Amino acid sequence: MEGLKVEELNFYFGFTQILKDINFELNENKIISIVGPSGGGKTTLLKLCAGLLDVTEGTITNNFGSSSFAFQDARLLPWKNVIENIMLPIIAKLEFKKAYSKACDIALRFGLEEKDFKKYPKDLSGGMKQRVNFARALICEPKLLFLDEPFSALDIGLKKELQDFVLENSKIFGTSVLFITHDLMEAIRLSDEILLLKSDPGEILKTYKIEYPKELRDDNFVFSKTKEFLDDKDVIKTFEIKVR
Numbered sequence: 001m002e003g004l005k006v007e008e009l010n011f012y013f014g015f016t017q018i019l020k021d022i023n024f025e026l027n028e029n030k031i032i033s034i035v036g037p038s039g040g041g042k043t044t045l046l047k048l049c050a051g052l053l054d055v056t057e058g059t060i061t062n063n064f065g066s067s068s069f070a071f072q073d074a075r076l077l078p079w080k081n082v083i084e085n086i087m088l089p090i091i092a093k094l095e096f097k098k099a100y101s102k103a104c105d106i107a108l109r110f111g112l113e114e115k116d117f118k119k120y121p122k123d124l125s126g127g128m129k130q131r132v133n134f135a136r137a138l139i140c141e142p143k144l145l146f147l148d149e150p151f152s153a154l155d156i157g158l159k160k161e162l163q164d165f166v167l168e169n170s171k172i173f174g175t176s177v178l179f180i181t182h183d184l185m186e187a188i189r190l191s192d193e194i195l196l197l198k199s200d201p202g203e204i205l206k207t208y209k210i211e212y213p214k215e216l217r218d219d220n221f222v223f224s225k226t227k228e229f230l231d232d233k234d235v236i237k238t239f240e241i242k243v244r
């Protein structure tokens with residue numbers, strides 16, 4: 001069975017401990033979100049899991065067959081157009097024509113229009129850049145997707161649309177997702193588990209499992225669960241929420 005396992009992970013930048021005794025497991029077809037205060041080490045943890053930083057203490061075992069990463073800022077190559085950016089992960093694996101046509105298909109699925117295919121990043125709106133970013137991350141049909149606040153700069157319509165893509169992808173292809181968010185409602189809508197990471201140093205204070213089926217999580221469910229969350233003493237302490 002594919003999975004990602006983090007065991008007894010500690011991480012330092014210089015002499016400063018950023019992460020302390022992190023343990024969790026992400027299995028096939030599951031979505032885990034990481035929430036916590038700014039500067040708490042969420043991005044560092046995601047980068048370690050994605051192999052973008054070296055583990056120095058503890059172990060991270062990733063035996064998912066393939067993975068990809070999407071950041072909050074789209075990080076598109078400015079000298080490549082929409083389709084060329086989307087096809088980057090598959091260009092070495094498929095012949096050009098096939099890769100091009102696959103990129104066009106996924107671009108359309110992500111709401112991009114044919115007239116935009118030859119545009120360069122400087123001529124795209126923020127929302128279009130994010131669509132390209134997502135299409136590029138998903139074109140290789142990864143078994144594991146790492147997302148670092150990918151929805152935070154988007155309007156509510158596009159946010160909902162891309163969140164639905166993540167859920168659909170997870171359902172159809174069984175893609176597992178590890179993502180960071182500052183939005184508790186988003187975490188509740190999408191996740192099987194939420195890791196609450198406190199800061200200084202970053203430690204998992206609590207793991208919330210949400211068993212309720214994702215397709216049934218309507219606004220009422222999300223609102224009431226968020227209220228439950230915001231009343232939790234660990235959430236109040238972690239985010240230093242002032243209770244009135």
Ligand SMILES: Nc1ncnc2c1ncn2[C@@H]1O[C@H](COP(=O)(O)OP(=O)(O)OP(=O)(O)O)[C@@H](O)[C@H]1O
Pocket residue numbers: 013018036037038039040041042043044045
């Ligand atoms: N390359 C680096 N060198 C030294 N310190 C770093 C480096 N990258 C991050 N840090 C520090 O590590 C800590 C954790 O940063 P990280 O970006 O992981 O937090 P975060 O929880 O993702 O924050 P945010 O929610 O604001 O994005 C911060 O104090 C940050 O300044």
